[in-house]
Amino acid sequence: MSSYLQVAEDEGEEPIELPTEDDSTLLLSTLAAQFPGTCGLKYRNPESRAMRGVRLVEGRLHPPENGWGNCVYYCVFPKENKRKSDDHLENSTAKTKRMETKLKCSDLIVLGLPWKTTEQQLREYFESFGEVLMAQVKKDPKSGQSKGFGFIRFGTYESQMRVLAQRHMIDGRWCDVKIPNSKEGQIQQVPCKVFVGRCTEDMQSEDLREYFSKYGEVTDVFIPKPFRAFAFVTFLDPEIAQGLCGEDHIIKGVSVHVSNAAPKTDPNGRSYGGGAGVGAGGPRGGPGTREPKNLAGPFGGGAGTAHHYHHQHHGGPGGSNMGAGAGGWNQGGPANRGNIDMPNLQALGITGQPGAAGGGGAQNMNNPLGMGTLNLGALPMNPALVAAALNQAGWGLIGNLQGNQAPGGGGDGAPQGFGNPATTAGFGTAPAGPQQGAAPPAATGQAGGGFLSWMNQGAAGGAGDAGQGAGAPGSNTPQQPGSWPQRGSKQESFLKYD
DNA sequence: GTTGAGCGTT
Numbered sequence: 001m002s003s004y005l006q007v008a009e010d011e012g013e014e015p016i017e018l019p020t021e022d023d024s025t026l027l028l029s030t031l032a033a034q035f036p037g038t039c040g041l042k043y044r045n046p047e048s049r050a051m052r053g054v055r056l057v058e059g060r061l062h063p064p065e066n067g068w069g070n071c072v073y074y075c076v077f078p079k080e081n082k083r084k085s086d087d088h089l090e091n092s093t094a095k096t097k098r099m100e101t102k103l104k105c106s107d108l109i110v111l112g113l114p115w116k117t118t119e120q121q122l123r124e125y126f127e128s129f130g131e132v133l134m135a136q137v138k139k140d141p142k143s144g145q146s147k148g149f150g151f152i153r154f155g156t157y158e159s160q161m162r163v164l165a166q167r168h169m170i171d172g173r174w175c176d177v178k179i180p181n182s183k184e185g186q187i188q189q190v191p192c193k194v195f196v197g198r199c200t201e202d203m204q205s206e207d208l209r210e211y212f213s214k215y216g217e218v219t220d221v222f223i224p225k226p227f228r229a230f231a232f233v234t235f236l237d238p239e240i241a242q243g244l245c246g247e248d249h250i251i252k253g254v255s256v257h258v259s260n261a262a263p264k265t266d267p268n269g270r271s272y273g274g275g276a277g278v279g280a281g282g283p284r285g286g287p288g289t290r291e292p293k294n295l296a297g298p299f300g301g302g303a304g305t306a307h308h309y310h311h312q313h314h315g316g317p318g319g320s321n322m323g324a325g326a327g328g329w330n331q332g333g334p335a336n337r338g339n340i341d342m343p344n345l346q347a348l349g350i351t352g353q354p355g356a357a358g359g360g361g362a363q364n365m366n367n368p369l370g371m372g373t374l375n376l377g378a379l380p381m382n383p384a385l386v387a388a389a390l391n392q393a394g395w396g397l398i399g400n401l402q403g404n405q406a407p408g409g410g411g412d413g414a415p416q417g418f419g420n421p422a423t424t425a426g427f428g429t430a431p432a433g434p435q436q437g438a439a440p441p442a443a444t445g446q447a448g449g450g451f452l453s454w455m456n457q458g459a460a461g462g463a464g465d466a467g468q469g470a471g472a473p474g475s476n477t478p479q480q481p482g483s484w485p486q487r488g489s490k491q492e493s494f495l496k497y498d
Numbered sequence: 499g500t501t502g503a504g505c506g507t508t
Contacts, residue, residue, distance in 0.1 A: 147505095
């Protein structure tokens with residue numbers, strides 16, 4: 001017997017009745033279907049007159065102690081918890097939400113299923129990650145024998161991301177979940193990493209982490225060694241990262257400048273950018289302003305680059321992670337599959353948007369968090385500039401947190417600030433939705449403490465990426481017994497900080 | 499009732 005719950009976008013708005021589930025919970029997906037971008041619910045406590053948050057566990061909103069009652073519940077949006085000072089981005093909530101409607105889930109292919117696994121079992125397994133809209137096991141039409149793979153579809157992007165983030169022990173076998181080839185290039189990438197210039201030597205990674213944590217969860221801090229007067233800070237929420245770009249902040253009494261994380265280069269030092277400097281985009285750091293040492297700038301337009309990458313390929317098909325023809329976007333094409341240069345890009349569905357720079361770029365910029373916090377399309381720039389900036393933002397490199405890739409040489413550039421258990425513990429700890437329930441109330445927009453913490457953003461942090469992975473093994477994957485099976489591993493290569 | 503990288507009878 002499901003009943004209905006009155007939910008309004010905000011106080012004073014017309015409520016909509018939403019059906020609750022049999023267990024009286026309200027599916028976040030149900031909520032999000034009517035209020036795209038919502039990340040939670042709140043209601044006004046009649047006694048204290050204060051707003052109260054509704055418990056959210058694994059995609060289900062749980063009623064207060066005495067049931068839902070008759071009061072009206074209000075949506076909580078990530079945007080609303082953001083600081084106000086990002087108005088320069090002109091990211092209206094409405095626009096953000098509109099964007100989010102485009103954050104559709106994709107079918108996901110599940111590889112490596114045991115022959116005996118049924119669709120029902122498949123569904124049941126993945127339901128611990130969120131609402132499963134579809135589950136199928138591909139079978140031989142004649143014999144009915146499973147082909148050993150299947151497809152699933154989730155109701156929420158977050159669930160999808162969670163599932164893509166790890167391997168799955170299904171019915172006794174490790175299975176891979178990936179974006180199907182047929183869906184390639186349909187998912188977006190987002191930069192979560194910012195460049196912090198004018199750092200002083202006494203700024204430790206923890207200082208930066210502490211400082212920037214007030215804006216959102218910091219998943220990574222990278223400070224090059226030896227001292228180079230800059231750092232990289234990676235946020236869980238890409239929009240937070242974006243919102244900080246162009247700003248000056250005082251840390252330890254020193255004014256530092258935040259800008260887009262620098263672009264990366266391929267081993268030959270070629271530029272990936274389309275030539276439009278990031279600085280042209282507006283408030284972001286202009287060319288040359290962020291690089292204390294002015295390394296040879298491989299960017300188009302001669303913008304100074306903070307650093308570049310060195311790719312070490314250990315066998316396997318070479319190829320840079322960014323195809324020149326793609327204007328800097330990770331293409332995720334077949335040539336890249338399995339290339340550690342973009343380890344989990346494909347798995348995470350974070351692939352390029354070749355058309356981004358051309359037409360309709362803005363609407364293609366979506367948020368893999370599924371929380372709708374990023375709205376690059378609303379930036380006061382034209383799509384081409386956005387695309388150009390993004391090309392240089394150093395997005396795209398997603399490391400594999402499972403710890404089987406980075407160790408063994410990849411961690412040489414990340415002596416500290418990585419592999420922080422506090423930030424890596426989120427994922428892979430339990431299939432049943434790690435820490436959502438424990439997420440601090442204020443952390444809306446961040447699906448739990450460690451959501452996506454495993455993501456290694458940006459090539460800029462190549463060394464850091466590796467380091468993060470290196471820090472993870474054994475500490476963040478209690479459920480992962482031993483190492484990741486080597487199935488499908490084709491090569492090893494590393495990104496090394498230059 | 500075998501097999502173990504892959505890619506979906508709509």
